[in-house]
Amino acid sequence: MGDNNLNLPPGFRFYPTDEELVLHFLHRKASLLPCHPNVIPDLHLHPYDPWDLDGKAMGEGKRWYFYSRRAQSRITRTGYWQSIGIEEPIYSSGGQIIGMKKYCVFYIGEPWEGVKTNWIMHEYRVLSSNQTSRSSSRKKNSSSVNSKWVVCRVCECDDEDDDGGAELSCLDELFMTLDDLDEISLPN
Numbered sequence: 677m678g679d680n681n682l683n684l685p686p687g688f689r690f691y692p693t694d695e696e697l698v699l700h701f702l703h704r705k706a707s708l709l710p711c712h713p714n715v716i717p718d719l720h721l722h723p724y725d726p727w728d729l730d731g732k733a734m735g736e737g738k739r740w741y742f743y744s745r746r747a748q749s750r751i752t753r754t755g756y757w758q759s760i761g762i763e764e765p766i767y768s769s770g771g772q773i774i775g776m777k778k779y780c781v782f783y784i785g786e787p788w789e790g791v792k793t794n795w796i797m798h799e800y801r802v803l804s805s806n807q808t809s810r811s812s813s814r815k816k817n818s819s820s821v822n823s824k825w826v827v828c829r830v831c832e833c834d835d836e837d838d839d840g841g842a843e844l845s846c847l848d849e850l851f852m853t854l855d856d857l858d859e860i861s862l863p864n
Contacts (some may be wrong), residue, residue, distance in 0.1 A: 691736060694775075698766050702800055705825055706825045717734060720745070722751065724752060726793075743826070744827075745825065756790060758788075763777065763778045774803065
C-alpha cells in the first residue's frame with residue numbers, strides 16, 4: 677500500500693467495488709462525513725504523472741486510489757489524461773443509479789498529439805440529486821458540493837496481462853496444476 681502512515685491491521689487489502697467507492701467513500705467525502713479508516717488521500721491530479729502516484733495515493737497491487745477535485749484540465753508534467761468518451765452508470769445493490777464512471781487513458785506528450793500509454797484511470801463521481809430526483813433545495817445545495825469531488829482509480833495495464841489484471845487465487849493455481857496429472861504415472 678502507499679506510504680500513507682496508516683495504522684491498519686496485518687493482512688488489510690483494499691479492493692473496493694465500484695459501488696463501495698461511490699457509496700462508502702466518495703459520497704461520504706462529498707457530504708463532509710467522516711470515513712474510518714480514512715485511507716484515500718486528497719491529491720491534485722495535475723502535478724502527478726501516473727508513475728508518480730506510488731507513495732502518494734492509496735496503493736494496492738497495481739492500483740492507486742485518490743480523491744481529487746473535478747477538473748476540466750488533466751494535463752501533467754509529461755502528458756495528459758484523455759477521456760475515451762465512455763461513461764457508465766454505477767448501480768447500488770438495490771438497482772438504483774448512484775454514480776457514474778468515466779474512463780481516461782494517459783498520453784505522453786503535448787495534448788492531442790501524444791503517444792498512448794497503458795495507464796488507465798477510472799474517475800467516479802456521485803450523481804447530483806437533481807439528476808436522480810427533483811426535491812428540496814437542501815438536496816440541490818448538496819448536489820453542487822457532490823459534483824466537485826471525484827475518486828480516481830489508476831492502474832497500468834500490462835500487455836502480458838490477458839486476464840485484465842486479475843490475480844489467481846490459490847485454488848485457481850491448484851486447479852491449473854491438475855492439468856499436468858495425466859503426465860504422472862501412478863503405481864498399479
